[in-house]
Amino acid sequence: MTDQHILSTLRHELKSIKPKLPDNLPENSHFKNDWQLDSLELVEFVARIEQSFGILIPDEDLPDFISLESTTRYLQNRLTA
Amino acid sequence: MKNAPEPIVITGMGLLSPLGDSVSLLWQRLLAGESAVCNWPDLQEEGYRVSKACRLDDFTAPPLRRGRMLGFTAAREAIRQAGLTLPAETGVFIGSTLGESRAFEQKAEGHRLNLAGYTVESFTAFLRQKFKLSGPQRSIATACAAGNYAIGAAMSALRSGRASVALAGGVEPFSRLALVGFSRSRAMATDRCQPFDQNRSGMLLGEGAAIFVLEKARDALRRGARPLAEVISLGLSCDAHHPTAPEPEGRGMATAMRLALEAGGIGPEAIDWVNAHGSGTRLSDSAEAKAMRHIFGARLPAISGSKGAIGHALGAASALELAICVQGLLHQTVPPTAGHEQADPEAGINCTRNARQQPIQYVLNNAFAFGGINSSLLLRRWEN
Numbered sequence: 185m186t187d188q189h190i191l192s193t194l195r196h197e198l199k200s201i202k203p204k205l206p207d208n209l210p211e212n213s214h215f216k217n218d219w220q221l222d223s224l225e226l227v228e229f230v231a232r233i234e235q236s237f238g239i240l241i242p243d244e245d246l247p248d249f250i251s252l253e254s255t256t257r258y259l260q261n262r263l264t265a
Numbered sequence: 266m267k268n269a270p271e272p273i274v275i276t277g278m279g280l281l282s283p284l285g286d287s288v289s290l291l292w293q294r295l296l297a298g299e300s301a302v303c304n305w306p307d308l309q310e311e312g313y314r315v316s317k318a319c320r321l322d323d324f325t326a327p328p329l330r331r332g333r334m335l336g337f338t339a340a341r342e343a344i345r346q347a348g349l350t351l352p353a354e355t356g357v358f359i360g361s362t363l364g365e366s367r368a369f370e371q372k373a374e375g376h377r378l379n380l381a382g383y384t385v386e387s388f389t390a391f392l393r394q395k396f397k398l399s400g401p402q403r404s405i406a407t408a409c410a411a412g413n414y415a416i417g418a419a420m421s422a423l424r425s426g427r428a429s430v431a432l433a434g435g436v437e438p439f440s441r442l443a444l445v446g447f448s449r450s451r452a453m454a455t456d457r458c459q460p461f462d463q464n465r466s467g468m469l470l471g472e473g474a475a476i477f478v479l480e481k482a483r484d485a486l487r488r489g490a491r492p493l494a495e496v497i498s499l500g501l502s503c504d505a506h507h508p509t510a511p512e513p514e515g516r517g518m519a520t521a522m523r524l525a526l527e528a529g530g531i532g533p534e535a536i537d538w539v540n541a542h543g544s545g546t547r548l549s550d551s552a553e554a555k556a557m558r559h560i561f562g563a564r565l566p567a568i569s570g571s572k573g574a575i576g577h578a579l580g581a582a583s584a585l586e587l588a589i590c591v592q593g594l595l596h597q598t599v600p601p602t603a604g605h606e607q608a609d610p611e612a613g614i615n616c617t618r619n620a621r622q623q624p625i626q627y628v629l630n631n632a633f634a635f636g637g638i639n640s641s642l643l644l645r646r647w648e649n
Contacts, residue, residue, distance in 0.1 A: 224450075224508060231449040240314055243451055 185263055190256045197232040201225050211253040237263065269530075271424045274492035274647060276349070276485050277478035278588050279342025281335050283319035283471055283575050287342070291575070291585075292592040292600075296620045300574045300603045302457050302469055313441070314448040315455055319471040319576030320439050328367045329383065331438035333391040335474035340392055340432055347478035348490060349430065354400040356428030357392050358418040359436060359476075360411025361385040361404075361580035366440035385411075385580075388436045392476075400428045408634035409542075409577065411435055412475065412584030413642045417499030419479045429484060434476035435584030443579060444470055450509060452546050458577070459604035460543030460570035461550050461614040468544045471576025475584035482647075492647040494591045497627075500525030504637025511549050512637065515556030518542075521639035522560050522629060529643045535627050536566045538599050540590050542631040543570025543616070544577055545604065549633060554612035569617045573604025583632030587642065590628045594646040598622050 191211070198205055205219060215221040221229070230241055230249055239262055248258040278288055283301035285291040301319040308316035326334035336359065344351060363369065368383035385404040393402060403418045405411050412435030419433035447453050447468065454467035485492050502524065504517035511518065526533060542553055557565060571586055578585055593599055602616035630642040 223510070227450050234449075246451070 187256055187260065190259050191252060193236050194233070194252055194255055197229060197236065201228050201232070209252060211256070212251055214251055216250070233259070272482035273420050273423050273479055273496045274482045274485050275477050275479055275494050275496060275591060276490045276492055277343040277345070277347025278475065278493065278591060279339040279346065280473065280475035280585060280588050281321055281324055281339055282473045282475070282585050283321055286324070288588050288592060291588070295571065295574055295589065295600045296598070298601050298603060298619070300457065301576065308444070313444055315444065315453045315469070317456065318439070318444070318469055321472060329365055331367065332361065332365045332436050333388050335438060336388045336392060336436040336476060337395055339434065339474040340396070340476040343432065343476045343478050344396070349478060349488070351396055351398060351432070352430060353398060354428060355396070355398045356401040356419060356422045356431040357389050357398055358403045358415040358422070358431060358433040359385065359389045359392065359405070360415035360434070360584065361388055361406060361436050362408045362411060363437070363440055363442060363579070364388065366438055366442050369442050392432060396432070406580070407638050408636060409579050409582055410632040410634040410638045410640040411580035412582060412587065413499060413630065413632045413640040415584070416477065416479070416496060416587060416642060417501070417640070420496050420499065423479060423481055429480065431479045432476055433479055434474065435578070435581035436474040437472055437579045437581035439470065439472040440579070454545060457604050458545035458573045459606070460541065460545050460573055460602055461554060461609055461612050461616050462605050463607050463609040465545045465547065465550060465609070467546050468572065468577045471572070471578035471582070473575070473578045473581050473585055475581060475588050477584070477587065494594045495645040495647050497643040497645050498525050498528035499643070500528065500641045502639045504639065506637050509635045511552040511633065513548070513552055515552035515554070515559065517637055517639045518553055518556035518631070518633055519559045521641040522556065522631070525629060525641040525643040531627065533561050534564070536561070536629055537623065537625040538567045538569070538593060538628040540586050540628060540630045541568050541570045541616070542633045543572055543602070545572055550609070551612055553631065553633065554614045558613060565614070567599040567617060567621060567623065568614055569599050569602045570605070571600070573602060583630060583640070583642070586632070587630055590630050590644055594625055594628060594644060597625050599625070
């Protein structure tokens with residue numbers, strides 16, 4: 185799966201959770217600090233990633249989910265492992 | 266001067282729990298330090314993140330009627346123990362988080378979501394129909410505090426004269442919907458539930474039902490019944506802080522306990538035992554610990570929790586735990602806290618590790634829920 189495909193899925197899921205987010209959310213912007221995603225929104229985001237990519241994400245991996253860039257890197261590692 | 270409220274007593278109780286289908290069996294196994302937690306192959310095969318839970322392995326009912334059958338079976342036993350032919354005007358007050366969870370879960374299998382006949386009201390309606398009752402009714406969906414709320418509603422109806430007898434309690438069939446919800450919100454333990462323990466990692470789900478017969482003490486005594494315990498007061502509050510996380514200082518939880526004590530006309534020093542909510546999550550236990558220290562100061566009463574033994578039965582949890590409180594009052598014994606091994610130094614709550622015999626006059630039964638819903642039920646030993 186390409187980075188672009190992952191990014192596009194992640195942007196789609198984020199927009200579904202928080203429609204006011206820009207369409208082209210910068211890859212390195214911080215979900216919490218820059219876009220004020222709260223803990224419930226982040227939990228929903230991770231749940232949607234699990235659903236979309238068919239994986240289970242353990243608690244200890246949650247710190248990786250801070251930006252599109254870090255999330256994409258995490259998913260690439262998981263999906264190619 | 267305000268008149269003392271009419272004493273309300275419990276004269277019958279019936280339950281189905283993961284540690285037994287009777288009050289005496291649950292009590293016996295609880296005192297022995299047993300836990301019902303085990304791995305469920307069906308949950309594992311279905312791909313749930315957590316496949317450990319406390320379930321009733323020998324209770325069978327059609328999946329869409331499991332809750333109502335749990336409630337009915339528990340109620341039948343409560344009525345038998347009370348030795349009472351219920352009058353038609355008996356009130357019915359039932360708490361649950363989801364009702365028949367299976368009705369929601371069918372949506373994931375492609376069925377149309379049709380909740381008619383499956384909400385919490387369906388449990389109440391079923392009991393009214395089966396026992397031919399037409400008195401006041403309340404169906405209460407205040408999540409994990411719903412059992413306490415139902416008992417409070419019954420107490421209020423009896424004191425106001427709207428009902429002369431009440432059937433009240435909590436019902437919760439095992440919920441895969443809750444399993445997914447709590448897993449995704451990262452509130453579940455993967456192995457076991459350890460209330461107030463430094464290694465606690467979350468809750469595990471339970472299921473069950475506990476139903477009680479409540480009446481005015483004078484009515485019970487007049488007909489020669491034996492009151493099991495007196496229900497004194499219910500303190501309620503809402504954190505208004507966060508949809509799921511408790512207010513971290515436990516202010517709302519403390520308010521619920523304080524209001525129960527005030528309504529009961531006693532101070533914190535009179536409390537001999539707190540049956541804590543003790544869900545085993547980092548946040549909830551931490552907040553409850555602060556709330557208890559705020560109310561009781563350095564002199565903490567005996568504190569126990571049952572969710573390490575029977576899991577968290579959501580809307581039925583505080584009803585099942587009410588039965589444990591009543592047993593404790595009858596036997597003057599605080600049960601052990603399964604899963605509590607090393608007290609979290611930050612929380613500073615040393616729960617009972619073994620059954621402890623001691624004088625118990627008053628016990629508080631705490632139950633807190635998502636939404637910042639807090640409740641604390643005050644009970645007193647019944648003495649002739």
